[in-house]
Amino acid sequence: MTNPASSPPRIEALRDTEIAKPPRSQWRDVWDQFKIHKGALMGGGFLLFITLAVLFGNLVWDVDPKKLDIRNKDVRPIYTAIWDGDAKVSWARPLGTDNLGRDHLAQILAGGRASMAVGWAAMVLTMLIGTAVGVMAGFFRRLDGPLMRFTDLVLSLPILPLMLVAVTLFRQPLRANFGPETGMFILIVCVIGVTSWMQTARIVRGDILALKEREFVLAARASGTTARGIIFRHLLPNVMSPIMVSATLGLATAIITESALSFLGVGFPSDFPTWGKMLADAVPRMQEFPERVMLPGIMISLTVLSVNYLGDGLRDALDPRIRGR
């Protein structure tokens, strides 16, 4: 080691003119890129708003969504008064009531809670199965062939008909064992989870296949890390971004699928509101009360739209090749 004082004078151009900034974390970069995408920002904000609204909305609007108030049935939403002065409206029922006098705003909040709960739970299950299959197929060469053949087989199953079959046929025993609401919840979450993990598995497998040939995995292996350690410490953190992107897609599909099942009449029991169920129940009388179709439909569409925009923004933000351009 040479003494710094005795070293030759520094070259002028190499001297730092300002103090070096602390290194930026990866997530800071991701956030900076994410901020640029206005649609994604709005989508994320709206999703947060909806989630908070359905979680804590009943504290603000504490009307029981199942309470029948037959005297105040078929109240129109308050905004109907703008163009129809004779409409039956009431400030106590800002979004009107249904044909049994149940408050519509409270029902939308309760329905949203059910739809979002199913969506999040099914998405988490989908990601767990998809990641597990993808990691196993990508990491263990012996499992790759069988698991991927199996994925291809499941991909060629007709999903919607099979879901209908499964939900209709397994409704009775699950309801008997877990009660009507919990039983349906478990059934729908499982059915969606079991039928939509394939894309995630394929994406994860592809990324793992590429990652496990990289030097850092070799280094980890050389230093005696177990397969478990390599997967959890080195591989999984590196495939988080594609998983997050497909998680947003999974959330959107899960919400739509739950609503579709409810719409077709194989969803939750009749007194348990979900957005799809409210929409389906309102269709026969939509000539007189179009808002009962519109409001839940708009809620589903806006939620899914915001999730899709969020996914779009995440995809850009998490891709280091796009980031910083």
Place this chain on the structure above:
Amino acid sequence: MLTYTIRRLVLSVPTLLFISLVIFLLLQLAPGDPMAQVPLTVPPEVKEKMREALGLGQPLHVQYWKWLVQMFWVEPKVFIDWLTTSSALLGWLPDTTLYQGELRVISWQTRSPVMDLIVQALPQTLTVVGTAYIVGILIAIPIGIYSAYRQYSVFDQAGTFVTMIGFSIPPFFTGPLLIVIFSVQLGWFPFIYDTTHRVTDWPSFVTQVKQMIMPVMVLALQTTAQISRFMRASMLDNLRQDYVRTARAKGLGEAVVVMVHVLRNSMIPVITIIALGVPSIFGGAIITEVVFSVNGIGSQLINALFANDLPLVMTVTFIFAMLIVLFNIIADVLYGVLDPRIRYD
């Protein structure tokens, strides 16, 4: 290419067998009882006989084997007989009588062969779904081309937004939405699809078009959203290629460069996407058929499910599976045929 096609077709046989086994076991595991609708006054021993008459008393593998035989041996014989006797295409062939009155797959609801029910429902589904798919593609491709050619223009941004909406709004909402706007408020189109309507002259053709517009638009929105995205991405990939610069440099007009050179190359992945999408649109048609009361194969499946009519459910689901496997093969083979860089062998 031919060997590849044959290999895929041969490999599809075990795939389909596996799928049919999955569907069969799912239906068998399920606790639904086809005798549930029988009145309680019917004595148990009669019920037991009815159960046996439906073939329910036998072990699983016998039931599955019988279904396989009926589906792949008896039904083709009936089909060949029909081809040679009454079809317009092959009616000139000598009449065959392969079908000797063996038991076909019988629906528990109507006691008629399942295939007859499906053949009755198929034209409705095919008219609506087929038209919707073609309309969707015809709208999507120009949108995709123009969005890519003028990337980040107002048109492109608007197109992206519309496709996002097309992805996000489920068909069971767009259906009622269109009904509220066009049937209830404006009164332009009927909101129930009349399956008994026959097209004989111009006015009846207009009625048919009118009743088809709304279901077709609902289905086409989904197709358009998906395919215009792919078309845009594929065009963008190709527009940056060197051969495009070469074509421009040798003085070809912009129209020729885009519409001939780039478009032809961009269509390769899009065509495979189109082929892959055909089965999924049948699945989406289930909801649309329920919304507009189209008496097609999807609403038949729903009705059969609610009535616990397992043979019909099994057969319809299997037909969907067959379509998926078939179009997967078609997509892969088309990709190889269209793109000389792809070699499977």
